[in-house]
Amino acid sequence: MADIAVHPSGTRSGNARPPAPGTDGFVDIVRMEQVQKYFGAVHALRNIDLRIGRNEIVGLIGDNGAGKSTLIKTMTGVYAPSSGRIFVRDKPVDLANYSVAMAHDLSIETVYQDKSLGEKQPLWRNFFVGRQITNRFGFIDVKRQKAVARQILEDTIGFRGVGIGVDATVKNLSGGERQGIAIGRAMHFNADLIVLDEPTVALAVKEVRKVLDFVRLIKSSGRACVYIEHNLAHVHEVADRLVVLDRGAIVADIAPRDMTVPELTEYLIDLQKSQH
Numbered sequence: 001m002a003d004i005a006v007h008p009s010g011t012r013s014g015n016a017r018p019p020a021p022g023t024d025g026f027v028d029i030v031r032m033e034q035v036q037k038y039f040g041a042v043h044a045l046r047n048i049d050l051r052i053g054r055n056e057i058v059g060l061i062g063d064n065g066a067g068k069s070t071l072i073k074t075m076t077g078v079y080a081p082s083s084g085r086i087f088v089r090d091k092p093v094d095l096a097n098y099s100v101a102m103a104h105d106l107s108i109e110t111v112y113q114d115k116s117l118g119e120k121q122p123l124w125r126n127f128f129v130g131r132q133i134t135n136r137f138g139f140i141d142v143k144r145q146k147a148v149a150r151q152i153l154e155d156t157i158g159f160r161g162v163g164i165g166v167d168a169t170v171k172n173l174s175g176g177e178r179q180g181i182a183i184g185r186a187m188h189f190n191a192d193l194i195v196l197d198e199p200t201v202a203l204a205v206k207e208v209r210k211v212l213d214f215v216r217l218i219k220s221s222g223r224a225c226v227y228i229e230h231n232l233a234h235v236h237e238v239a240d241r242l243v244v245l246d247r248g249a250i251v252a253d254i255a256p257r258d259m260t261v262p263e264l265t266e267y268l269i270d271l272q273k274s275q276h
């Protein structure tokens with residue numbers, strides 16, 4: 001195996017200086033401590049210690065079945081952990097009451113591949129699913145919703161001049177554009193952490209580039225991102241840190257500059273071999 005810097009789980013790598021709290025005083029947008037998750041007899045998450053800094057892009061990688069989706073679902077209130085602690089903005093979460101709705105209220109949003117947009121609906125409607133703007137009579141304010149949708153399209157995700165307007169139908173958009181819309185919506189609604197679970201699956205190369213640009217936009221707008229990606233070159237390119245999961249456990253926490261893509265590939269292949 002290549003001689004690489006693999007850090008024990010939970011330690012920060014590549015950067016000895018602890019992050020400074022922002023003006024609003026917190027260091028980590030999310031932190032998991034000693035999280036376990038069982039599905040019956042399946043031990044899907046083992047002793048997970050993971051912190052996501054307030055403006056950090058963390059790439060989550062590992063073989064199929066390693067526990068990546070389970071980890072982000074536990075982080076975002078879809079699954080209750082079997083045990084352990086979760087902190088949001090350095091404050092402990094009441095896990096008995098943690099839910100997707102609560103994560104949402106805490107500005108944590110997951111963009112799921114494809115499922116997040118209604119196919120036959122115009123774009124502007126899609127931006128407001130579950131978040132209607134109503135006027136003082138309690139009716140949906142279509143004009144205002146369209147104006148906000150236009151602002152998201154043009155300013156937040158930079159779709160100006162590409163011929164996609166708020167009245168476009170979702171089914172006419174490319175895969176990359178859809179991801180952009182879903183990410184732009186999350187950014188507009190002030191998500192501080194945007195979680196992406198394999199957003200580039202089944203996308204053409206050109207479309208993948210768009211998604212990587214959206215991930216960079218998440219970073220440059222001051223937000224954090226957890227990015228699950230099977231393509232190592234792509235995630236290596238945009239992530240500040242790479243966290244490797246193997247059979248439910250974090251086995252490496254790597255700064256991309258400390259490991260080339262071929263070294264990373266070799267490392268993951270070695271992990272797979274050690275399973276058999």
Ligand SMILES: Nc1ncnc2c1ncn2[C@@H]1O[C@H](COP(=O)(O)OP(=O)(O)O)[C@@H](O)[C@H]1O
Nearest residue numbers: 039042044062063064065066067068069070071
């Ligand atoms: N809802 C569930 N019920 C039972 N087992 C599950 C469930 N979700 C995931 N698992 C199991 O947990 C393990 C991790 O799965 P998953 O998190 O989907 O991995 P990944 O996203 O890395 O491919 C696998 O063994 C999978 O079969």
Ligand SMILES: [Mg+2]
Nearest residue numbers: 068069070197
């Ligand atoms: Mg998965």
